[in-house]
Structure formats: structure tokens, C-alpha cells
Amino acid sequence: MGKHYKTIRLILGDQLNAGHSWFKSIDEDCLYVIAEMLQETEYVKHHVQKVCAFFHAMEGFAEALNQAGHHCLYLTLDDTTKYSSFNDLLKELINKYSVSYFEYQLPDEFRLRNQIADFQVSGVDVSSCSTEHFLLPEEDFPKYFTADKHNRMESFYRKMRKRFDVLMVEDKPEGGQWNFDQKNRNKFKALDLKDIPEPLIFSNDVSDILKRLQKHRVKTIGKAESNLLWPTSRKQAKELLDYFCQHCLPRFGYFQDAMTCNSEHKWSLYHSRLSFALNAKLISPKLVIDNAVQAYRSNDDIDIPQVEGFVRQILGWREFVRGIYWTHPEYHQKNYFKANRKLPAYFWTGNTKMRCLSEAINQSLDYAFAHHIQRLMVTGNFCLLTEIDPDDVDDWYLGIYVDAIEWVELPNTRGMSQFADGGIIATKPYAASANYVHKMSDYCTGCDYSHSDKTGEQACPLNSLYWRFIEKNAEKLSQNPRMAMIYNVWNKKSSDEKDAILNKAASVLRRIEEL
Numbered sequence: 001m002g003k004h005y006k007t008i009r010l011i012l013g014d015q016l017n018a019g020h021s022w023f024k025s026i027d028e029d030c031l032y033v034i035a036e037m038l039q040e041t042e043y044v045k046h047h048v049q050k051v052c053a054f055f056h057a058m059e060g061f062a063e064a065l066n067q068a069g070h071h072c073l074y075l076t077l078d079d080t081t082k083y084s085s086f087n088d089l090l091k092e093l094i095n096k097y098s099v100s101y102f103e104y105q106l107p108d109e110f111r112l113r114n115q116i117a118d119f120q121v122s123g124v125d126v127s128s129c130s131t132e133h134f135l136l137p138e139e140d141f142p143k144y145f146t147a148d149k150h151n152r153m154e155s156f157y158r159k160m161r162k163r164f165d166v167l168m169v170e171d172k173p174e175g176g177q178w179n180f181d182q183k184n185r186n187k188f189k190a191l192d193l194k195d196i197p198e199p200l201i202f203s204n205d206v207s208d209i210l211k212r213l214q215k216h217r218v219k220t221i222g223k224a225e226s227n228l229l230w231p232t233s234r235k236q237a238k239e240l241l242d243y244f245c246q247h248c249l250p251r252f253g254y255f256q257d258a259m260t261c262n263s264e265h266k267w268s269l270y271h272s273r274l275s276f277a278l279n280a281k282l283i284s285p286k287l288v289i290d291n292a293v294q295a296y297r298s299n300d301d302i303d304i305p306q307v308e309g310f311v312r313q314i315l316g317w318r319e320f321v322r323g324i325y326w327t328h329p330e331y332h333q334k335n336y337f338k339a340n341r342k343l344p345a346y347f348w349t350g351n352t353k354m355r356c357l358s359e360a361i362n363q364s365l366d367y368a369f370a371h372h373i374q375r376l377m378v379t380g381n382f383c384l385l386t387e388i389d390p391d392d393v394d395d396w397y398l399g400i401y402v403d404a405i406e407w408v409e410l411p412n413t414r415g416m417s418q419f420a421d422g423g424i425i426a427t428k429p430y431a432a433s434a435n436y437v438h439k440m441s442d443y444c445t446g447c448d449y450s451h452s453d454k455t456g457e458q459a460c461p462l463n464s465l466y467w468r469f470i471e472k473n474a475e476k477l478s479q480n481p482r483m484a485m486i487y488n489v490w491n492k493k494s495s496d497e498k499d500a501i502l503n504k505a506a507s508v509l510r511r512i513e514e515l
Helices: 038-042 048-067 086-096 110-117 138-144 153-164 207-215 234-252 275-279 285-298 304-327 355-367 372-385 390-400 406-417 434-440 461-472 481-491 495-510
Strands: 007-010 030-035 072-075 101-105 125-129
Touching (some): 007 086, 234 285, 372 390, 390 406, 434 461
Parallel strands (some): 007 030, 007 101, 030 072
16 A cells, blocks of 8 residues: 555645745655646647756756655656646545645746635645745735736835845945946947857756657747756756856846847846746745845945846846736736737747847747847837737747746736736836837848838838837827827928828738738
8 A cells, every 4th residue: 555645735837946944844744746737838839948947947856855855746747648737636646645635835827826726625624825935925015016007116126125125225225326227228339249258058958858748749839959058956046146146247237238149149148047047936036136236245346237237127127027917817808009910920930031030039939038128129019019919929928938937927028018008017118119229239230121211111110110109009198208209209290201101011010921
């Protein structure tokens, strides 16, 4: 007769927190369960590297628990394909091991939280607890967020700096100001490109996982690599954090918004690439922030704009979008501009003559990664200007990026990128013409289109699309104080110039698949 357990504890793929209080002591009567599930590969078509990264991290975490003396059952797709959901799997395991208690950490997305909240088995006590990962507890959200009204990230960020005493001198911000964003908008010059550090990458063997995905006909996107470069353990995540603090943080702030296609390290630049490790909870945001601040304190090459820009992303933006997500259960239904066009086919291939799009999409397909400006101001801006259905945009972003989990993806995409929330996150749409791309990158050099032309045959599509967006949404946007200057420029154009621009935009949209 097999061993019986009093308790089963479920660990999801993004709950790999070795510091959780669950693991402070060994309970011989507790069985931890970590499972690869088809339902998690099918709710959206994922990048193959994303699936491999999660499965490899999950398997490694299960092995570490067993080595530490815990009892952990790891189930692969070979073991779980007959179960349509976690609930079906759990019912069988509870029966098999004669379990009396089922415990789980609260999932960080509505889909799974609602699914597991419905789980009930007669005679089994069910309880949940926090993942103990984020800095701001869920119960404090009402103090910081208001549903269906604009929530200002900068105000939230300042409150978080004070609450957690990060880069503070008594009650004042270190360096004399809260935000050094104006110093974080530099474009790479030729000499700068020579100094971009080689990225630290790993070589995690995921060949068996790739075979399982093929065996079970899991549909994925992107470039598969049998040696996965992403960190899939706490040890690797800490190595990557240390590498970032030493080699990338000294210039991170200056170039955090910059893009280039003229460096062999163009995909990594000065970015930490810690987002997967953070979102899988292999590493804590507190540790990341503490190490970055400590590096700033001990390294004269790191000044305040560099570390503040990084802290703002982790302590500010990451915690902020999570609060927005949980404060707005219907966020996924918001479509302020009523956009309904389908995503062009080249979002799955990268085959477009628009160099900025080609660079960002191909990088995403190759590495399951693009930094925030590529996501916001290249692919996101294009989708906003061409009125792509936010559902399509969400599915693409949620699937293609290794770090994408709905709580972080949805507010970033539907809110910040597409302004589909009508201003809950941003005070204005992040719409831009080719001038922005030219200002922040070298993508326009060598492109088939001209970034300076609005209406000619070779005019960059972003230019006419931008002014069409401004014209079409005047009723919704013209009274926005942050848009006043743009509307002033548009209104001063002659009727003939407006017509030419709008006709060009209409032509672009008719042949959107051919761009």
C-alpha cells in the first residue's frame, strides 16, 4: 500500500519561491505537487522558450525541494494529459493519497484563482495563503488604487519609496528629486555601441521538454533552442542579478529607452532580463532592489539616475500594474477606441519592410524578449495606430514573451500600450509618428520607408497613421491637456495637406498585410 499524506500543497509554475514560509520546516505528512498541464499551454499560443523556461524551472524547483527533505511530486505532460484542469488532477491525487487538507498559494491571475477557488472535495479542508513575493499586500490595494479612475503611477511610486525606505534621506528622495526620467532618454551613438556588455546567458538543457511538447502536439511560436538561455533557478537568477549590477547598471538609466540594430548585443543592451525570474518568483523584488541599491552605494561608476530608473521599474511600475490588475476584474473587456482590426500576419513571422517592426518582432520570435520601449513604442504603437483588436494584441503579448503572465501583461498592453482603458493607467495614449522611432533608435537608417515623409510612396506608414489617429479620435482626445499642442499642430494644417495625409493613411490600412 502506498504512502498516505495528510496534506497536499499545490505549487504553480509562477510560484517558485524558495523563501516561502511553507518550506521553513519539513512536514513528513505533506506532499507538494508541481505539474505540467496542457491547460497552461493552451489558453494562448506561447513562445516555445517560454513554455520550456517554466517547465524547466518547475522541474528544478521540485528536485530542490526533494533534496532539501520535502516530499514533492513532479508530474510531466506524460502524466497529466488525461486531466482537463488542475481540479481534476487534484481530486485524483487527494483520493490516491487519502488527503484531508488541500492548501495552495493564491494564483496571481483571475483565470487560475477562480478555477482553484471552485475546488471542493467532501471531507477535505481547503485553505489558501499569500505567495509572499510582492512588496505591497493585496489587502492594501484600496489605499492605493481607485477602480475606473486614473491612477497616477508617480504618486504610487513615491508612496512606495517612503513606505519601504528605498533611496530616501529621511523623508526626502535621495538626489533631490523623485524621478530622473529626463536623463533616461538617450539614443546610442556610434561610440556607445562599442561599450554594450555581452549578455550573461545560460545553457539549460530543455531537449526532453521539447520532445514532450512535440509528443503532445503543443502548439507554440518562436525559435526553439535545446539549450535555453534564460535563468531557471534561484542560483542562476542571482548570478544574472549580480552581472546586471556590475556590468549593466552603470549605464542602464541613460539608455533604458534606447534601441539599436547595430550591435551584436542589440537584443539585451543594458537591460537586466530578470523579468522571467521575478515573475516565476525564483527571485524576490526586495532582493533585486536591495542589490541594485547596494551596488549604487559601493560603485562610484553608478550614479543616481541609473539606479533610480531601475528601482522605478521594480518598486514602482511592477507593483503598480499588479494593483491595477486586481482592482479591475473587467479590465480585459475594455476597448476605449472600439478597435477591431486583425493582427497582421507578419507579427508571427517578422516579414515586414518596416525595419522597426521587423527588428522588434524578429527579436521577440528569436529570444521571447523585447524591452519595454520596443513593446510600447514599436509593436504597441503600431497596433494602436492601426486599430488592432485589443484581444488580439493581448494574446500576442501574453504568448510571445517569456515573462508574460496576465497580471503584468494585461495592464501594460491593454492600458499603457493601447489606451483601451480610456486613461486608468496613462494620462494620454502613447501614440507616436516615425519621429519618435528615429529619435530613440537607428532603425530608420536603411529602412525601405522614409521617416521624414508623410505622404509619398516611400513615406513611413507611422506618419500618416499617427495623424489619422489624431483626427479620428479628436472627440475623445482633443480636450486632454497633454494633447493640446498636437491638436494645435494638426488644426493649423491646410485642408489639402490633411486630405493628403488621411488618404495616405487609408491606403496604408488597405494594404496593411503588405507593409
